[in-house]
Amino acid sequence: MAWDLDHQKVSRRHFLLDATGWLLAVPAAGFVAACTKARGSGDLAGDLPGEVPVADVPDVPQSDPGSDVPVTQPRTLSPARFLALSALVDALIPDDGTPGAAAAVAADYVDGMLGAFASGVPRIFAGGPYSGRHGGLDGFSTFVPLTRVEELAWRIRIEGTKGVAERQFARLDVGGIFDAVGELPGFLAKYETGLDDLDAQAVAQGYANFADMPVADRRALLQSGDASMDVRMAFEHAVEGTYGDPVYGGNRDLVGWKAIDYEGDRQPVGYTARQMSNPEALGPEGL
């Protein structure tokens, strides 16, 4: 979509077309229904999302023309865990009439973060100053090399302290005045154990796995407090993956921004005085 405030007619027309498209295309049942449909109809070469031959997997996640929801290949998690992760973010921000985390492919955002150090330049901080969507060069795609301490910070976040000597200062129990004890677990371990537990609980309830559960049941499980998954952590990541810049994965085709009627990044054009201060100029139709 041409999300350009300076080209009013084109922008407005595209907005309306896209909005209509969402209403027609997005299924209320969300990601899992789409997966089930794809599996059942044999639209893909294998079970979603990981059994497509490697040679056929593009670097950039692609949309599956045979379903209503984009399909993504995991880069970090196992296919089974990625399926559970996709079902998890879908449950947290469901596609319930408007696009949510599944349409935004927020699972790709999370998976990319967990595997940030697999890239030559870790994919933690996108570059600047512009995305290129509104003019100027795309600087976002050139990720910023980490400093020594930034790399340590993000290795601790993702991998945990794990007994590594230079990370011990960040253990939970340093100081002895806090409730938590032991090594600080990283995002990766928390997701792996949490997703496995979600699958196990789903199996205990008679489902094939967590992704097999209806979205309402998945939400109920997450709300029950019975799951070991750090739901708050996952939710914040789902929000980031739905409404953050697409350079990090997630927010596929700006679907998260469109869903909430938000223009996203605006540099280098910004907003005119009229767009800032005049209520008649507010909203995409008025631009």
Next chain:
Amino acid sequence: MATPDFDVVIIGSGPGGGVAAYVLSVLGGKKVALVEKGRNPYPTLGDPVLRGSLFGNDEIKRRRYFAFQDPVIEPRVFWDPKAQKYVKGEVQGLGVCVGGGSVQYDGNSPRLQRLDLTAKSSFGDVAGADVVDWPMDYDELVPYYDEVERLIGIQGQQGADPFAEPRGPYPMPAGYPSRADLIFVDAAKKLGYHPHPMPTAVNSVFYRGRPACVNCGFCDGGCALNAKGSTGVTCIRDALLHGNLTLMDQCCATQVLCEPSGGKATGVQLIDRDGAVQTVTASQVILAANAIETPRLMLESASSAHTKGLGNGSGLVGRYLMYHKDFSLIALFDSEIRSYRGRCITKAIADFTVKPAGAGADWLRGGYVELGGQIQPVAFGAEPDQPWFTHKDIMIPGIQRRFMSAICMIAEDMPVKANRVELDPDVKDVYGRPVPRITYNLHPRDKRMADFYAEKLRAIATEAGANTVMPPTPLDANQRYFDIESKHLLGTTRMGTDAATSVCDPWGRLHEVENVWVCDGGTWPTSAAFNPVLTQQALAYRTAAHMLKPGDETSVIPNDTNA
């Protein structure tokens, strides 16, 4: 004795350190080392033509602590008054990068009022607090205000604030206001208040080689255009081009080194970007790391001559921590606001800083009021108070983006001796340094003040037509009394004439160490009722001018305003 490496070494490149670096190296011709713990986010800084920035309209990068204090590697321990215990985590984080706290701030740059420097003589003693007058007169600050406003680039409207001290024109005209702020203007006027453009360190026009702001709304992530006048893209850039400044980014100072007698510093020890310990010697040392990090470094610099910490014979280093008591409300409207379009704050009122005619004996001085406020969607959606299971009910209608604005008061808080920064005995940061342990509780006067003004702020929002004001009346006591959102770090190395009751002299020099100076908010004896950065910069200019020409400080200010 060996010649020192530098004439001056400055710890911290934020508002104070950046200005001091400019004055000493450009105007004073001194060989200056500027030690900055964080990265340089301006890849072409020092190039005469290019003006690069690694910042962008990118919420994720901001949430991942880019160029900011990261609590995983630099946690703090602080007193939680609600939980009644110390906790470890994120509190009062500021920019950790070249430019420091001037990078991600809103840019709000009001001057103080004369009253702010005379809290004791104007309003009297307050039990349980050590209220004092500043050891200088407001008029002394004026030439430094004028020059710093020109250097940094401040927009505003002369004469629009009837409570401001007399002044000349601003370097730049006020830019366009945002809808989030405008919506309160008529209501404030109707209630007898005096809304005016917020003086802001953001270009409204092309200024000194930097472009005008395009109002993208991402001020708090760092400016992509360099339209905001951080000290990085103003003073430090100018000083690098001049050639006398050595910028040592990614270098963390760990100790101020002294002669055995303790009367004179010889330099600083630091950990460089590769993790190696190095020593930088200098004839003068300036501490400008902020009012938490500077006392931390001073306490770490204890020696046989300074057993309680550098310059801490009085035992006051780290005490009298002030934040400002800010409290805010959120207002929802039926009409579109889209508060994310535009600079953070474009309108303000100062009516609550001056006693109105007819006010009773119970009147308390409040503070400067920011009209408006904004939040981007990831920050809002992931706010800790937002339950995940109702997320879309809030996000899809876009209440906070489309219909919400805010009002926030920046009010003076009391200098209380028990509010302090210490070194935590157990918790260390990534550099192996003991982290600051912060104890802060509101003084009863601060609570009375919050009670006094809560309904006045609410009345503005209601008059403006807000359909909902949060928190509801009465303001929830937890929010009103405990939530400290301000990052205005002040007071922990207070200046004064008496070495028994202050840490620095009236010029910012430590009473006990003749060549160590403080150029951050720590020197403030009282917190004043306005955003502090511009005054902090003016004070740093004044200190640096004194270092160059004691007794003739204002002669350091160039007459040629094109310099």
